[in-house]
Amino acid sequence: MNRKTLPADLKRRILVEAGHRCAIPTCRFPTTEVAHIIPYSKVKKHEYHNLIALCPNCHTRFDNGEIDEKSMRIYKNKLVFLSDRYSPYELNVLQYLRKQNKVIIYGSLSVKNIMDDNLVKNAHTITQFNYNDGTNELQEFVVVLTDIGQEFMRKWIDPLNTDLTYDN
Numbered sequence: 001m002n003r004k005t006l007p008a009d010l011k012r013r014i015l016v017e018a019g020h021r022c023a024i025p026t027c028r029f030p031t032t033e034v035a036h037i038i039p040y041s042k043v044k045k046h047e048y049h050n051l052i053a054l055c056p057n058c059h060t061r062f063d064n065g066e067i068d069e070k071s072m073r074i075y076k077n078k079l080v081f082l083s084d085r086y087s088p089y090e091l092n093v094l095q096y097l098r099k100q101n102k103v104i105i106y107g108s109l110s111v112k113n114i115m116d117d118n119l120v121k122n123a124h125t126i127t128q129f130n131y132n133d134g135t136n137e138l139q140e141f142v143v144v145l146t147d148i149g150q151e152f153m154r155k156w157i158d159p160l161n162t163d164l165t166y167d168n
């Protein structure tokens, strides 16, 4: 079976997210290794949310089962929250979408990152201004969670909410 190469851009993004250090906060040993949280043999693809920077020692401990998958998700989730990937506004939008199936957004730039990562999509426009010169401007639109977004919430946000808080 062919294993696809991890794209250089994605690998860089994972390493930058963790500052080129092990993602386990008490370790933080310098590294350039990236691990799949759910094994590649199961998912057969390289996805941002399933990849984490680990030092060789922690990588081995994870492979041995000494550190389990759920712990690794918690470490990854902390990185997602700690890195400036998603703004507090975007995280709030995601939190709202756990309980409501849609949220009204003012301006698409405010949710650019969660849209770029396909966690949410524009369901429909509420208001659109049409100008005399033929241009128009999107003022409000409704976002909903995508399948990827639902998976993200189920795997990354919900397990953590039952176990930990982020206030530290």
Ligand SMILES: [Zn+2]
Pocket (backbone or CB within 6 Å): 022, 023, 024, 027, 028, 029, 054, 055, 056, 057, 058, 059
């Ligand atoms: Zn480590």
